[in-house]
Amino acid sequence: MKVATASEMRAIDRCAIEEYGIPGIVLMENAGVEVVKAAESMLAGLVNKKITIFAGKGNNGGDGFVAARHFSNKGAKVKVFLLGNQAEIQGDAAINCHIAGKMGIDIVEISGERDWDKVNIATAFTDCLIDALVGTGFKGELSLEMKRLIAAMNGANKPVLAIDLPSGVAADTGQVVTAAVQATRTVTLGLPKPGVLLYPGAAFTGELLVADIGLPQALLTGENLKQNVLTAGHICDVLPKRCSDAHKGMCGKVLVVAGSQGLTGAAALTSNAALKSGAGLVTLAVAEGIHDIMEIKLTEVMTAPLPEIAKGVLGQAALSPILTLAGKCDALALGPGLGSHAETRLLVREILQAVDKPLIIDADGLNAVAETGELLANALALPVLTPHPGEMARLIGLSVDEVNQDRIYVARQAAEQFGSVVVLKGARTIVAYPDGEVYINTSGNAGMATGGAGDVLTGVIGSFIAQGLSSHTAAIAGVYVHGLAGDIAAQAGLAGLTAGDVLNSVPAALLSLQKL
CATH class of the missing domain: 3.40.50.10260 (YjeF N-terminal domain)
Known part of the structure; x- marks a missing residue:
């Protein structure tokens, strides 16, 4: 509508x-x-x-x-x-x-x-x-x-x-x-x-x-009307379809570059969310110093150790192996819990210029490009950016209050400026396309105001892209499914709802939409 x-x-x-x-x-x-x-x-x-x-x-x-x-x-x-x-x-x-x-x-x-x-x-x-x-x-x-x-x-x-x-x-x-x-x-x-x-x-x-x-x-x-409201009826028509003879190689391959010491949970949530939303194969690439931790945390997700400059910290030496891994994937999710070291930020910028696969950039990935927005506009493939208001404020040089005063205008301007699909998270998440089209999400609830919920969203969007949706469609579908999963999880109560609860409800959200 x-x-x-x-x-x-x-x-x-x-x-x-x-x-x-x-x-x-x-x-x-x-x-x-x-x-x-x-x-x-x-x-x-x-x-x-x-x-x-x-x-x-x-x-x-x-x-x-x-x-x-x-x-x-x-x-x-x-x-x-x-x-x-x-x-x-x-x-x-x-x-x-x-x-x-x-x-x-x-x-x-x-x-x-x-x-x-x-x-x-x-x-x-x-x-x-x-x-x-x-x-x-x-x-x-x-x-x-x-x-x-x-x-x-x-x-x-x-x-x-x-x-x-x-x-x-x-x-x-x-x-x-x-x-x-x-x-x-x-x-x-x-x-x-x-x-x-x-x-x-x-x-x-x-x-x-x-x-x-x-x-x-x-x-x-x-x-000429460029604003839309996301509804279940719209999303159920665009979700990835899985044929009866599918195998894991046909269902999309996601590479996640995420995590650092003390922030391994973000990497785990993103990776698992990509699997829970239908990707056939997910690989998490992390600094070798935390690789053993991730192998214990994750069972179904494959892991790849990367060279580090300090324990759990990635630098430019990780670029080559990341590019090799990216060449075998369909989408790359970059940034959750990655850390803010200067060399890590430089690595993110180099990945942005070298990878020709669709990118979903979140959290520390966004902070790394906050002062070099032109890299986003010149990326080899259309990026999907998933900032919360604080990250958006850093990206465009406004205060958080100014971002929240007119969320549609801010998201639309950022999408045009950065040549990217922008997902401005929050109560009623906004998805803006570079051509000015905007979608207002209606799923989700206040219980989702919890650490890690955004990491789950990044994984869902990455999974949908890997399964064949365009970056534009994957963004709106991911936002709605993520919110719906939160609504299903909230049936047990808002207080105490965790990102893991949202993650575990993603399959139920997909099933409910497929039945419409």
Whole structure:
């Protein structure tokens, strides 16, 4: 499914109205009807239910006025609180406000303390609150009155249904500057907006419903829309297929260059994840000083000792054997737990320039190229980069806070700058392609905020590439499967979930997708 920014959604609406001839008031009518349907299912009926609507002066408020009329027709007792006065409302919203008033629906303009007393009474006795204050047009700071209304809604302890997105959530980034409506359910119109999918906005969205308001499908699926949401239905169609007469040599060969003294777990997790996600053969190349440790840790993974400059530390002498091993593999995962020695960083850069196999670069591999990003753009094969926000900050010279302020923009810019597929990890991982296409992942959970989870992801992506997927497809499939494995593991509880739990759940995640 496509995801639309605020400006893209406005362009879609404008095209529907001007080029297709669909009157804006028809779209507003459809939006209001969908809101009523969502509330009716949430409340198990509307007859004699008390519905309180908080409306702004724009089109979001207009949707609320349409909903008020249909709520009333279905037997609900409706009260609308308008932030402003009716004379300030324009266009289709003004028409629907007028109709609601003609129907006898109580519309209270909030202008003084006595009106705020009415707000407090209404929220105390209502069955449901409708947030129709602001939609995709919201930017920056909330007014004091808006903050006060949001506080009233959030403090009422009643079900809240938000129209399009919760008021206070930035449509394009999900950022919440001061406050936002804590919705029980959000009915987003036409297409989801990034703000209801990305945190912190996603945490205010509640259950998300995407409403069909009659926009032409051609406008909702156009190639000009570069944001997408990853779903199980999309991923199950692209996973590697294994034929009935397969043997290990046909299922992909992964080389992992990872690990150093004290960080052997990262190498083990990456290597095992490549196997668990279907690779036929996995070889872990490590410094000879920790090779014996890895042979004990790993049973199914093959290991190869590399010359070292100190115990567990790789230098340039390891380049030649790595290139020989890489020549026999289909994908190379580079970096987890590799260490930050100056010669190790130099080795990573030389590998990047010499290996013509697809690379998945993580952790210390990313740190090694942070100051030489041009090497990524000139790599012999398209790299997949898997930074967490801290690693991304080092790669592009921003702070972690700046990275998290607009994750889609940052991931997209990095993918273009480095000529790489960028997987920006975190709550709602972002996958960005060099051509600007972006995918927002919806699988995964807070229990995966644990050391080693990213190492598992690196192994999964590497395995999918080795099994024949393009780097682009392997990145989105790997991200979704990794998150789904975390969701399966979390059925035993979030607290205490480990990277090993995610690793062991990868086969179950793959099976569940194959059954769809």
